[in-house]
Amino acid sequence: MAYDSRTLRGVHGWLAFFIISLGILRPLGILFATASDLYGDPAMPGAYGANWPLAQAGEWIVAALLILGCWYLAWCLLTRHVWKTIRIVIPGLWATAFLPPTILMLFIGALLPLPFDKLLVLWGGQLIRPAIYATIWTAYFLRSERVANTYERYPDENELGEVFE
Numbered sequence: 001m002a003y004d005s006r007t008l009r010g011v012h013g014w015l016a017f018f019i020i021s022l023g024i025l026r027p028l029g030i031l032f033a034t035a036s037d038l039y040g041d042p043a044m045p046g047a048y049g050a051n052w053p054l055a056q057a058g059e060w061i062v063a064a065l066l067i068l069g070c071w072y073l074a075w076c077l078l079t080r081h082v083w084k085t086i087r088i089v090i091p092g093l094w095a096t097a098f099l100p101p102t103i104l105m106l107f108i109g110a111l112l113p114l115p116f117d118k119l120l121v122l123w124g125g126q127l128i129r130p131a132i133y134a135t136i137w138t139a140y141f142l143r144s145e146r147v148a149n150t151y152e153r154y155p156d157e158n159e160l161g162e163v164f165e
Contacts, residue, residue, distance in 0.1 A: 009149040011078060018137060023074030027067040034063040051111045058107045066100045083153040090138050097130030 011019060038044060038056055045052045073092045076085045105123040108114070141147050 008146040010146075011150065013146055014140060014144070015077070015146055015150065018140070019074050019077050022070050022077075026070050030063050030066055030070075034059055048111060055108075055111055058111075059104065062100050062103055062107075066096055069096050081150055081152075083151050086141050086147065086151050090141055093134040093137055097134040098127060101126035101130070 038059055048055045069092065073089050073096075076088055101123060105119055105126070108122075109116070109119045
């Protein structure tokens with residue numbers, strides 16, 4: 001359902017900010033966070049021992065996949081102005097929020113002999129910020145007048161109404 005006000009249409013305002021944050025700011029944050037996690041503590045290589053090269057490769061692969069996912073979602077929002085895009089972006093937000101920390105915790109658990117309860121605490125802490133991010137932006141996509149006008153659910157129905165007005 002599009003709103004009557006057509007002035008709020010297109011990739012501007014909060015929608016533009018979201019696309020910039022998803023396509024540029026979040027990937028930069030992922031790169032800095034991954035580098036900090038791996039190389040910020042000089043004792044990290046010793047903790048992994050012989051598995052250190054594997055740990056580095058695993059974390060960088062997960063970071064690269066997460067960045068590619070963010071870029072794909074930003075590209076969809078910029079180029080495909082149909083409601084199906086929003087139906088892709090919202091699950092994509094939640095997937096990028098929960099899958100990378102889950103994969104990393106399972107990966108770290110396989111490489112390090114940490115008790116399961118400590119891994120669970122680490123995993124839970126890694127999910128708080130992404131869950132808040134996904135919740136706020138999901139609400140925005142579902143409630144925003146600009147999003148409803150830019151990514152119309154039923155564009156043919158609106159055009160038909162304009163013909164008979």
